[in-house]
Amino acid sequence: MGRYVLRRLLQMIPVFIGTTFLIFVMVHALGDPVNALFGDRAPDPAVAAQIRAQYNLNDPLWLQYVKYMGKLFQWDFGTTFSGQTVTSQLAAAYPVTLKLTAVAFTIEVVFGIGLGLLSGLRRGRIADNSVLILTLVVISIPTFVTGYVLQYLVGVKWGILPATVGFDVTFQSLLLPGIVLASVSLAYVARLTRTTVAENTKADYVRTAVAKGLPRHRVVINHLLRNSLIPVVTFLGTDLGALMGGALVTERIFNIHGVGYTLYQGIVRQSTNTVVGFVTILVIIFLLANLLVDLLYAVLDPRIRYA
Amino acid sequence: MSSSSTSAQPREATADTVESPLLEVRDLHVEFRTRDGVAKAVNGVNYSVRAGETLAILGESGSGKSVTAQAVMGILDSPPGFVTGGQIVFKGRDLLTLGKEDRRKVRGSQMAMIFQDALSSLNPVHSVGSQLGEMYRVHKGSSRQDAKAKAIELMDRVRIPAAKARVGDYPHQFSGGMRQRIMIAMALALEPDLIIADEPTTALDVTVQAQVMDLLAELQGEYHMGLILITHDLGVVADVADKIAVMYAGRIVETAPVHELYAKPAHPYTRGLLDSIPRLDQKGQELYAIKGLPPNLLRIPPGCAFNPRCPRAQEICRTTVPPLFEVTDEAGTPRPGRASACHFWKETLDD
Ligand SMILES: Nc1ncnc2c1ncn2[C@@H]1O[C@H](COP(=O)(O)OP(=O)(O)O)[C@@H](O)[C@H]1O
Numbered sequence: 280m281g282r283y284v285l286r287r288l289l290q291m292i293p294v295f296i297g298t299t300f301l302i303f304v305m306v307h308a309l310g311d312p313v314n315a316l317f318g319d320r321a322p323d324p325a326v327a328a329q330i331r332a333q334y335n336l337n338d339p340l341w342l343q344y345v346k347y348m349g350k351l352f353q354w355d356f357g358t359t360f361s362g363q364t365v366t367s368q369l370a371a372a373y374p375v376t377l378k379l380t381a382v383a384f385t386i387e388v389v390f391g392i393g394l395g396l397l398s399g400l401r402r403g404r405i406a407d408n409s410v411l412i413l414t415l416v417v418i419s420i421p422t423f424v425t426g427y428v429l430q431y432l433v434g435v436k437w438g439i440l441p442a443t444v445g446f447d448v449t450f451q452s453l454l455l456p457g458i459v460l461a462s463v464s465l466a467y468v469a470r471l472t473r474t475t476v477a478e479n480t481k482a483d484y485v486r487t488a489v490a491k492g493l494p495r496h497r498v499v500i501n502h503l504l505r506n507s508l509i510p511v512v513t514f515l516g517t518d519l520g521a522l523m524g525g526a527l528v529t530e531r532i533f534n535i536h537g538v539g540y541t542l543y544q545g546i547v548r549q550s551t552n553t554v555v556g557f558v559t560i561l562v563i564i565f566l567l568a569n570l571l572v573d574l575l576y577a578v579l580d581p582r583i584r585y586a
Numbered sequence: 587m588s589s590s591s592t593s594a595q596p597r598e599a600t601a602d603t604v605e606s607p608l609l610e611v612r613d614l615h616v617e618f619r620t621r622d623g624v625a626k627a628v629n630g631v632n633y634s635v636r637a638g639e640t641l642a643i644l645g646e647s648g649s650g651k652s653v654t655a656q657a658v659m660g661i662l663d664s665p666p667g668f669v670t671g672g673q674i675v676f677k678g679r680d681l682l683t684l685g686k687e688d689r690r691k692v693r694g695s696q697m698a699m700i701f702q703d704a705l706s707s708l709n710p711v712h713s714v715g716s717q718l719g720e721m722y723r724v725h726k727g728s729s730r731q732d733a734k735a736k737a738i739e740l741m742d743r744v745r746i747p748a749a750k751a752r753v754g755d756y757p758h759q760f761s762g763g764m765r766q767r768i769m770i771a772m773a774l775a776l777e778p779d780l781i782i783a784d785e786p787t788t789a790l791d792v793t794v795q796a797q798v799m800d801l802l803a804e805l806q807g808e809y810h811m812g813l814i815l816i817t818h819d820l821g822v823v824a825d826v827a828d829k830i831a832v833m834y835a836g837r838i839v840e841t842a843p844v845h846e847l848y849a850k851p852a853h854p855y856t857r858g859l860l861d862s863i864p865r866l867d868q869k870g871q872e873l874y875a876i877k878g879l880p881p882n883l884l885r886i887p888p889g890c891a892f893n894p895r896c897p898r899a900q901e902i903c904r905t906t907v908p909p910l911f912e913v914t915d916e917a918g919t920p921r922p923g924r925a926s927a928c929h930f931w932k933e934t935l936d937d
């Protein structure tokens with residue numbers, strides 16, 4: 280197991296280098312950051328030259344990348360053109376987004392699995408059909424539409440939950456964005472759970488559990504659901520990345536000053552350091568989440584052994 | 587045996603009187619309502635088992651052996667399966683009239699089942715210790731620790747080597763024979779009065795089949811349980827069974843004490859089954875096989891269900907369902923425990 284983890288961590292290095300370099304190239308392809316900095320005005324050549332020198336912009340791209348990575352390993356993400364350190368931006372934005380993702384993930388897990396189980400146990404009946412139709416609707420409507428509609432209805436018209444978040448991030452204010460962010464994933468989780476539960480109800484070991492005289496709730500939770508969760512957990516793990524990505528859209532709708540917001544600002548201002556720094560952390564989180572899921576997979580299914 | 591002495595006898599006398607066998611299945615009907623139609627899987631099965639007795643149920647695959655057992659256990663896949671008639675009298679109570687919760691309490695504690703494929707019948711994600719211990723935790727409310735100790739004890743009973751070290755292992759870490767021992771241990775856990783073993787050795791290597799069968803027979807004798815042994819292999823049952831019921835198309839077509847059935851079958855189907863066993867003294871000869879296929883349960887033939895395959899079939903076989911005739915010897919005295927659902931049982935017997 281230890282060796283497996285080590286190998287996986289080593290495998291992450293080329294993936295990490297590849298993705299960060301790609302981001303680096305893409306941000307540079309956006310155009311000259313110094314021009315963008317001055318907006319419509321023509322830049323003062325002296326100032327422009329100074330900035331270029333300070334940010335290594337005269338070097339070839341690969342050298343810029345190497346210099347950047349060198350600093351990164353000393354936890355120096357550089358500064359924006361306005362002088363703010365990217366580290367402070369990260370410290371401000373990431374906790375907010377992680378909170379939002381955590382809220383959404385909890386909603387996704389609890390309601391996705393709950394609805395899927397209900398649906399799978401009552402296949403072909405009203406509860407099942409309702410879940411199927413509902414999830415289909417959720418999946419087929421783009422998130423930002425669901426987002427704006429729910430924001431208007433729940434937040435503005437009925438006033439049940441705060442419509443926007445702003446600077447004061449409370450659990451209550453994250454509830455509505457969390458629901459919006461979770462909705463599509465939740466629908467997928469519900470459908471996947473439904474399928475595996477329905478499949479496993481016919482499994483021999485479930486029949487054995489019934490023959491043992493176990494009460495129904497024990498058969499369902501301890502035997503049926505426990506086995507059905509294995510593929511669901513895999514999905515949840517890969518979906519964590521999708522949730523972080525979705526958070527960027529949701530943050531715009533609900534005016535949340537998280538990763539999405541900062542990243543968007545960074546792109547508009549062509550602040551290479553901000554964009555690359557934020558994406559780098561995203562990549563790390565994504566890779567670690569994947570590793571965690573694979574390990575969890577082995578815990579859930581003893582037939583899988585990593586060596 | 588005299589009615590005095592030995593300690594096993596008083597128990598025998600109460601649970602096993604002539605009037606009340608341990609389990610009596612009466613005129614059981616089960617059907618599966620599927621998209622293609624209604625499959626009549628069990629069509630009036632009657633059988634009984636006493637404490638300490640082994641009843642073997644024999645028949646080709648698809649004849650309704652498992653479905654009957656599932657109906658007795660109350661684990662029928664429903665829908666599509668429904669019990670549409672009959673009684674299942676167990677220790678004096680008709681199980682079919684019991685409520686769900688009462689029925690559940692009977693399962694596992696008073697009657698238990700051993701399935702054919704132990705690998706798929708054990709839960710892959712729980713250790714065998716926890717699956718065995720679950721019996722005590724649920725039915726007896728034992729603590730986790732006690733349940734584990736009991737699980738080890740059980741594994742010792744079924745002679746799994748190094749039980750203490752292996753109690754935390756998972757089903758896939760055991761060999762086929764050991765897994766089947768674990769299934770047997772699970773069935774034995776609460777010392778039930780009746781065990782139903784559905785082809786317990788079919789999935790095993792020939793070399794371990796006999797070991798597992800011997801273990802089962804030995805434990806059954808020790809605990810004085812009733813045993814229903816389902817099999818399609820006549821060779822397996824000769825040594826362990828007391829009596830045999832032969833099933834065809836959801837009916838019992840012949841019942842007999844085991845040696846009488848081997849010596850003098852009274853039904854052409856049984857005869858066919860016996861003739862298809864490979865025999866040492868006829869090595870090299872071509873094996874006999876009953877011609878044709880088991881009937882489609884959606885369209886069971888009228889009259890005797892076996893008539894399209896029967897070498898003896900006459901006109902009456904295609905029109906009249908043969909009842910279960912009492913089988914008598916030449917003098918006309920009934921042979922105890924013998925019956926045959928064949929219009930020509932007498933002729934078959936005389937062959
Ligand atoms: N779950 C099910 N759904 C539909 N039909 C079934 C089901 N289980 C059994 N049957 C029907 O019952 C018949 C008898 O099955 P079974 O009792 O398993 O035979 P066997 O004697 O081999 O154990 C099968 O041929 C099939 O038509």
Ligand code: SF4
Pocket residue numbers: 853854855890891892893894896897898899900903908927928929930931
């Ligand atoms: S009743 Fe007729 S068809 Fe059926 S087994 Fe007897 S002889 Fe054959």
Ligand SMILES: [Mg+2]
Pocket residue numbers: 648651652653784
């Ligand atoms: Mg069967």
